[in-house]
Amino acid sequence: SQQGEEDPQALSIQEGENATMNCSYKTSINNLQWYRQNSGRGLVHLILIRSNEREKHSGRLRVTLDTSKKSSSLLITASRAADTASYFCATGGGGNEKLTFGTGTRLTIIP
Amino acid sequence: DGGITQSPKYLFRKEGQNVTLSCEQNLNHDAMYWYRQDPGQGLRLIYYSQIVNDFQKGDIAEGYSVSREKKESFPLTVTSAQKNPTAFYLCASSGIFNRGPLNQPQHFGDGTRLSIL
Numbered sequence: 001s002q003q004g005e006e007d008p009q010a011l012s013i014q015e016g017e018n019a020t021m022n023c024s025y026k027t028s029i030n031n032l033q034w035y036r037q038n039s040g041r042g043l044v045h046l047i048l049i050r051s052n053e054r055e056k057h058s059g060r061l062r063v064t065l066d067t068s069k070k071s072s073s074l075l076i077t078a079s080r081a082a083d084t085a086s087y088f089c090a091t092g093g094g095g096n097e098k099l100t101f102g103t104g105t106r107l108t109i110i111p
Numbered sequence: 112d113g114g115i116t117q118s119p120k121y122l123f124r125k126e127g128q129n130v131t132l133s134c135e136q137n138l139n140h141d142a143m144y145w146y147r148q149d150p151g152q153g154l155r156l157i158y159y160s161q162i163v164n165d166f167q168k169g170d171i172a173e174g175y176s177v178s179r180e181k182k183e184s185f186p187l188t189v190t191s192a193q194k195n196p197t198a199f200y201l202c203a204s205s206g207i208f209n210r211g212p213l214n215q216p217q218h219f220g221d222g223t224r225l226s227i228l
Binding site for chain 1: 144215216
C-alpha cells in the first residue's frame with residue numbers, strides 16, 4: 001500500500017529557481033523521509049525528519065513537516081541541472097512498521 | 112566503498128522460466144528489502160528480511176521467492192507464477208541492529224530491469 005502522495009506529479013522549472021514539492025499521508029508517523037531517484041538508478045536517501053520536528057535543512061534542501069495536516073514539503077533552492085530526478089517521500093511508522101513510499105514527483109530543471 | 116550491488120542490470124525471461132536476481136551488500140546491515148517499481152509509479156514491497164534465515168512477505172509477494180542464508184546476500188527469484196514480471200526491481204538495506212525498527216533510512220542498489228522475451 002502507498003501512503004504518501006506527492007504533488008505535483010511533474011514539475012519543470014528554470015535553472016536557478018526554487019523547486020517545491022509536497023507529500024501528504026494518511027496515518028500517524030514516526031518519521032518522514034525524502035529520496036531522490038535519477039533515471040534508471042536506485043533511490044538515494046536525502047533527509048529524514050522526525051514527527052516531533054517541524055523543519056530541517058541539509059545544504060540546499062529544506063524539509064517541513066506539519067503533522068496536524070499530515071503533510072510535508074521539500075524545497076530545493078537555487079536548482080541545478082543535476083537536480084533533475086524523481087523525488088519520493090517515504091513515511092515510517094513506529095515499532096516494526098515498514099517504510100511506505102509515495103508515487104513521486106518528477107522534477108526537470110531546464111538549463 | 113560500502114554499498115549494495117545488484118546483478119544483472121538487465122535480465123530477460125522466457126515463458127515458464129524462473130529467474131534469480133542477485134543482491135549483495137557490504138554495509139553490515141541486518142535488514143534487506145526487495146521492491147518492484149513500475150513505470151511512473153512508486154515502490155511496492157515484495158519481501159523483506161530482518162535477520163539471516165528469516166524473511167517476511169511484503170505487499171505483493173505472490174509469484175516471488177527469496178532466501179537469506181547469509182547476512183550479505185538476499186536473492187530474489189521471479190517464478191513462472193508471476194504473470195506480469197516486467198518491471199524495475201530494487202534491492203535495499205537498512206539498520207545494524209537485529210530486528211531493529213524498519214523505519215530507518217534505506218540504501219538502494221541500482222536495480223535490475225526484467226523484461227519478457
